[in-house]
Amino acid sequence: MSADLIALLEQEASAERERVLAEGRRQAEEIRNAAREQAQQLLETHRQQQDAALRAARVRAQSTAQLQAQALVLERKDQAIADVFRRATEGLDAVTRDRAQYLQILERLIAEGAEGFTGRLLIDAHPQDVDMVRSALQRLRLDAEVRPSEEVRGGVRLSSPDGRYVVINTLPARLERARPTLGTEVARVLWG
Numbered sequence: 001m002s003a004d005l006i007a008l009l010e011q012e013a014s015a016e017r018e019r020v021l022a023e024g025r026r027q028a029e030e031i032r033n034a035a036r037e038q039a040q041q042l043l044e045t046h047r048q049q050q051d052a053a054l055r056a057a058r059v060r061a062q063s064t065a066q067l068q069a070q071a072l073v074l075e076r077k078d079q080a081i082a083d084v085f086r087r088a089t090e091g092l093d094a095v096t097r098d099r100a101q102y103l104q105i106l107e108r109l110i111a112e113g114a115e116g117f118t119g120r121l122l123i124d125a126h127p128q129d130v131d132m133v134r135s136a137l138q139r140l141r142l143d144a145e146v147r148p149s150e151e152v153r154g155g156v157r158l159s160s161p162d163g164r165y166v167v168i169n170t171l172p173a174r175l176e177r178a179r180p181t182l183g184t185e186v187a188r189v190l191w192g
Contacts, residue, residue: 116167
């Protein structure tokens with residue numbers, strides 16, 4: 001009996017061992033499957049993060065490229081507008097060289113500038129223009145002292161004797177004062 005009991009115990013122990021091993025295999029398979037699933041989820045999450053980061057990097061690169069392109073376009077437009085004003089300045093210089101035409105313009109500049117003054121005026125003009133200014137003053141019947149000034153080109157600077165009231169009425173100054181408005185108009189004409 002003891003051999004039968006030992007055999008029975010061995011058989012039961014073997015069956016129990018098989019059951020424990022089977023349960024262990026089953027649990028190991030569940031753990032392995034759960035680990036695979038978790039690893040797959042982590043890989044998918046990582047891939048999605050990488051894809052999102054790549055898309056964001058592309059958007060940033062495109063935005064940067066667009067900003068750089070816009071900056072270049074604006075720079076070229078500014079250069080084109082500056083070129084228009086440079087040419088306008090050259091045109092004004094050409095007008096001052098045509099002495100007959102410039103005399104008429106100078107006379108209008110003096111008349112416009114003198115409108116707000118009463119009494120004697122001080123007028124600064126380029127040394128080459130002093131005689132023309134005196135001639136214009138006689139025709140306009142204005143009382144003024146004319147002083148040569150290298151600083152004044154293409155017009156006159158009028159002032160009260162005490163220097164409290166000054167009007168700069170030169171072609172370059174007028175162009176500069178009109179620049180904001182004209183710059184907008186030039187841009188509209190050039191680029192619609």
